[in-house]
Structure formats: structure tokens, C-alpha cells
Amino acid sequence: MIGTRWRVAAAVGVMMTGLGVSAAAAQDELPGVSLGLVYANSYLPALAVQPFTGAFGGDMIAPQVEAIVGRDLRGSDRFEVIDSLPDAMVGTQVDYALWDRLGAVWLVTGEVEGADDGYMLIVELHDVVYGEVRDRGRFRLPAQTDDDFRMSVHRTSDEIVRWATGDPGMAASRIAFTMVGNDGNKEIYVIDSDGENLDQVTDYNSLTESPTWSPDASRIALASWKTGVPRIYEVDRFGTELRALPALRGAGDYVTPAYHPDGRTLAFTVNGSASQSGIFTYDLERDCCLAFLSGGPWYDISPTYSPDGRWLAFNTLRFGDNVPQVMMMPSEGGAAETLSPYEYGGSGFYAAPDWSPNGDLVAFHGRIDRRGRYHILVANLEDGGRVLRQLTSEGNNEAPSWAPDGRHLVFAGERSWGFGLMIVDVATGRVRSLLGGLRVDLPDWSPALPPA
């Protein structure tokens, strides 16, 4: 038994809100793997947001813009955000001494000016400790009624994150997912990363599954049963159908599409083909060139590309129906190695891999406790996936998808109060709810959205 027990690493500096973690919880046996609820002992610098000012009509929306920015920065999980302070307390001039006394390391100031049909948002990031402006920028905002208004503010928030940390943010993004309606059908919906603007995308009156964003976020590929059998379609964000992928391989279920980072190659699964089941790729641009990558009498499903496009992680049933495992292989096909902790003849259920945009981590879910519950796991490729980090510890948690910042994951959670989309910050382990109470599944986080 020695060496086959799960070694539950001590939780070091676990910083979590709303997540009761029992690091000492007994786990099932898992050979050769240590499982840890381990977080870097992270320190979050305090960032203050001074009330935004306005001019030439911009004063009407300055408070709203400021609120969106404050919420985005809080959601980035990189700062302790100090905002919503009364004007009388902080004034309109920058007072570094005041902010220093309040404990702020960063200060964000903003001014909104009416300009043409929209506004100009001038933002400065101040280094309170050094008492100087670290960075500033001007961002054009459309009219408030414009579809892109909030996204434009989110892009500003992401830029502030980049100024302060050097890393990309994820506020200017959307999440596509499935939701079950009262009629039992599943359709695709999208929601902004901050939980606003819930929109229905498809209206097929059918089963619709596995939405996935194209790398430029202009398209969503999905599988729909609208003709009776599952086929792959591309739609735009408003559900307009751009393409129906033909049944290139004859009869079979065409499911689980995934875009190559080049945006022109689509990987997908054919299950139950009379000829060959498994993972295929198709050249969308040239509309040709079906290629078989992996599969056979067993099924390989749910492909996901590494950000450099050289590798594919996927889910396989090759070790048995009831022991699906996560593997990776070269993206042109070839020898595959297991990424999830599996030893031949062993047990373990791992599924739904998603490769991080930073390339170093692969997230998936696994059935890893005695009650048969599912939790979100992250494998680090640098140590060969032999150390898994468990990011959830209550309820059921499935189908993780990476945010464009490579740091947050959205997943489908099931709690005593119902279902919902949840977001976990991989660095701190903080979990928050994005959309609760609805029968939602298979979220896919978009890349950073370019200006409309």
C-alpha cells in the first residue's frame, strides 16, 4: 500500500472565501499521485478606486463606469479592492498620503468625457508607494445603449490589470454554455464574464451541446441534434448559422468540436462511425482535408489544443468504458501518453480536459472521493501531470474551461441549492458564482474579445 496512498499535501496559505476545505479528508487510493489543495501563499496588494469624474456629459455615466471597473478589478482576484468611498472623504485631487494611510498600494483614477456619439475614458494607474503615475490611457466608449458599451469598459479594466501585473485580464470576455429549457431541450447561451447580458444564441428546439469559441471569438462551434442526429455547426454570437459541417465520415455522432489556435482547423469526434471512430480534423478554410488522428474500436473524445497548436489533450475510453482518462498527443496524431493518473487495470474517472492559454496547465474533472463526486483538477505539465491540484471540495463540479487570463476557470457546479456556473481563481482557490439556479452545463470561456 505504501506509495499507492494519496498523499494529501498540506494546504499552505489557503486563501479562500466561501469554500470550506478539509485538507485532511480521506481520499481514495490513487497510484503515484499526490493530490494537493495547495496555493501559493499569495499576498493581494490593495488597490483603491477614486470616484471617477466626468465632463461634457460624461458625469452622467462616470459612477457607472467606475462601478464596472471596480467590480472587474475585484473579479480579477489580483487586488484587495477599496472602492465606493464617499467623495467628501477622498476629494477630486489625488492625495497619495491619504491613500497610503488607507493602505492602498495602487490607485486608479478616471475621467469620462462626452465625445462624438460616445465618451472618452481617461484612466490613470498611480503607484501610491512611489507617489507617481505608473500608466495612463485613453479609451473610447460607445453610447450607453450600444451593445459594446460594457465590453469597452471591461477592456479598460483588463488594461489596468496589465499595467499593474504585466498579465492579461479576463473581464472583456464572454462565456458560452448550454442550458436546459422547460421543454427539456438544450440551447446555447452566452453571458458576459461579470454575469451581465445573458443572451440565448441558438433556438433549435433540440439538444445542443459543447459550444466552443473560435480563437477570434467571432464564431461558436457546437453539436446539435436538430436533424435527429448530432452534427457540428458554426454560428455567430447571435446564432446565425455560418456553416454545417457535412457528415464527412459517413454515419455517426459528430460531437465535441475544438478550434485549433489558427482558427482554420477544427478538431472533433466521430462516435459510432461504421468505418472509424475517434478524433478527426478538418480544414475549414479550404473546406477539405479530413484527417484521422486517434481512435479505433475505443472512443477518443473532447479534444483541446495547446495554445501553440502542437499538442492535443483529449479524453479516452480505451482503458474501459468506466475508466475514462485524459491523454495528450501531437496535434497531427501519434503516440499518446496519459495525463490523468492511471495505471493499467486500475480505476479512476477523469474527463473534459481544457488546455490553459498559458500552455502550462490542463484542467479536467475527476471522480475522486468515496461518494462518487466530481471535482475540478489541474495538472501541471511541467511535472508530467503527477501532481494534481484539486480546486473544488463540495458538491459536483464538471467541465472546466480556462479564462483568457490563464488563471480563472469557469465550470458547471451542482450544490444543495441547485446548479450554476461558477468561477474559481486557480491562484487563490477563491470560488464565486456566476449564474445560479439554472440547469447549465459545458461552459466555454471566450478568448479576450477584440473591440467590436
Next chain:
Amino acid sequence: MIVRRFFVTVFAATLLVGACGGDPPPPPPPPQPDQDSLQRYNDSVAAAEAERRAEAQRLAAERAAEAELQRAVRAARATLEEMVFFDYDMSEIRDDAQAALRAKVDILRASPQVQIRIEGHADERGSTEYNMALGNRRAEAVRQFLSGFGLAENRFEIVSFGEGRPLQQGSSESDWARNRRGQFVITAGANAINPAN
């Protein structure tokens, strides 16, 4: 009332006057029955009756046979459409499912025009995309089982609905057990089902 009584009285008086008018004519002689023709007549009636009865019996028997056949066809159809169930996370054909599938084989052999779509389903647990594959594995296992008895594979198409079309909405073990299933839809030859001999 007075008026009516008046008319009755007048009518009775008229009858009395008429009866006193003279002798009635003699009645015509009754026809003498012709024994032979009577016999022929009776015979023909009996024969027609017998024939009608035989015809009725034949029709009844025909109807009964037809009803029996219809009943057998309905039973055969029900047998073809009978669901089979699977164990958790497995696509292996269980013993009870083998018996149900074996019964389908005999009917399919007797009904060469019949084609079937095998639908694989999974319960809600596990990964949604994995369940799409598992449902297909189950449908494929059923197709392999049936074609293992010499039935042409192209008589069967398969499709998985994953966990998306549950039979029961609940989340108990008994709900899940009902949702892990193979369903059968007759896609061709529905009017050419022959019961197994």
C-alpha cells in the same frame, strides 16, 4: 268533444245502412299447396341459411385469424421496441438485455424489410461529453449483438443522446437505472413486421 261524438254517431249509422245492402261475394278457394315446390322452397331456404352461416363462420374465423395476426404483429412490434438497460458507466449487454435482444433477433429474421435505429442513453452522472460517447458505445454494443446473429449491420443505425433525453427526471438510483438504456425506433418496414415463427 261534442263535435267528435257527433261524427262517430254518423259513421256508425252509415255502416249499418251499408250492411243491410246485400250478400257478400264468395271467398276465392284457397290454393292447393304443391308439395314438391314447397319442399324445394324449404330446401333452398335451408341451404341459403347454411351457406350464410358457413360464410359467417368463415368470416369470423378469418377475422379471428386476422385479429390474432394483428395481435402477434403488435406483440412483435412491442418486442422490437422493448428497451434494454445498462449498468453504471458500462456498455456491456446485461443478461436480462440479452434475452430481450434475442427475442428481437427472431422477429428481425422473419421481417427482412424492418430497419431499426438504436438510441443510446446515459444517466446524468459523469461528464456530459463522456456520456455522449457512452451512449454511443451502448448503441454500438446492441448493434454488434444483433448483427452477431447474422442480421445485416446496415439494417441498424445508431445514435447517442448522451444524458440529454432522460426517461425519468429524478436523481435517485432507480431513475438513473431507467435512464441508462437502449431504445429502438423502427425506421423502415413498420408495416412488414412478421411475428417470429
